[in-house]
Amino acid sequence: MPKRTDRIGGVSTSIKTPEDMLSFFSFKGIEYGHYVDDSKGLEHLIHSTEAFMDLADMLNMNYFDMSLNVRLSVCFGSRGRGNALGHYEADTKAINFTKHKGCLGILAHEYFHAIDNYLFDFSHSYKNGQMGYVTDIKNIGLSLSLEVVEAIQDLRSSILSGNGYESVNIEPSKQVRSASRYTCVLLINMLRET
Template sequence: MSGKSSAITRTEQSAGHSRLSRPYFRNGPPHRSGADVSFGDIVKIFGFQSICIGRWVTPAEQQIAANLFFDALCDLQLLLAVPAQVISLNESLSLTFGIGGRPGSCAYYQPQGRILALAKNAGGGSLAHEWFHAFDHYIAGKMFADAKAQSFASALWLKHDSYVPHRLNDYLARAFQLLYLDETGLDESEFFRHCRRYDQMQQQYYYAMPEEMAARAFEQMLERQQLKNSFLVSGCLKGPAAKAGLYPATVLSEQLQRCWLDYFALLGQALQHQSSAGLSK
């Protein structure tokens, strides 16, 4: 199905001028078949720890948001070819919508409490970026023996201190090597160098942070796929950051795609095998 989020409902049509009611493009299958879902449905289906909604979110806005979240998370599951439990990071991840916020930020991931937060009127298109931050944080303890509570695997990889060799971990390690190092493996990559120079010009340290480089590369890789959902990810192929070269070039993005999509496909197969084996006992 092509066009915006499947089957705009009467609730969505009557929600006034909230930015939530703008048409978000998606061309994936109609996961809801035109029906409304609730945030409770999302918790149950994906296994999230919890979802908290801000008190200034109206019932109509909450309904639109639930439908958008559901479609986006289902599309993410399809893109990665994984069971629903991977989307909630083995039931460890919590969501908030329309609560608090950070200056200049429409969405963020908070390691303490493992919370992925989206603002009410500005979070659309940021979900994939923040989800990868959550994954990067979650997987740190699987990839590195001495990972601290708030560590990200992408940043720890540069230290090479306590890497845990594993077939799946090796796919992620290869992606980090492509992102941060040149072909010799001895010097920084051109992408890393460019992001660092950009930060120096802006007198900041943000775009060259390993975890930010990885999240931008991941969301851009998803936006390049045939299945599109602009609530899940948007703005990586065009816009100021893309024009500034703050996303990987095509060749690098394609290399990262092979690492990440192969990783998640193998993870999905392994989890499916475990589930099947458990049912057969």
């Protein structure tokens, strides 16, 4: 793992404060840990903003859709777990980047977990009160079309077979777009990490 990441290319950002990032992406919240000093906080803010922008550009999503309908929060060094670089919390809908290693290119992986959880909630019209992930297949709600469910089953099979480079494509239907602009297509195409 590199000691730091250096970004080459991409859209430049003028975001310099948590408030800027919050309004730019429409996140539900942004949180810093007690031990994150100002310089480390700014480093996290800038790197994660650039990463979210790059991911949105690659996925052809609007920046404000990255919040998954204002359900996603971003945390920096406030919810760390051991040696992890970061993690996603389904109960709070938050991605946490650890204080020292959270800037090392983990956003796409953790964002995949957020989308997986978001689609589970969407499949139940946000009403079943359970936590889950749509790729677990069990307990998928009725609000996803058969086309989307079959694509998710194909994705799960590809993940479990270990072939992380297989591509499963579906056309973004009206329903898929309503699930926060192509989040299902994003889910299917983010088959890079398990």
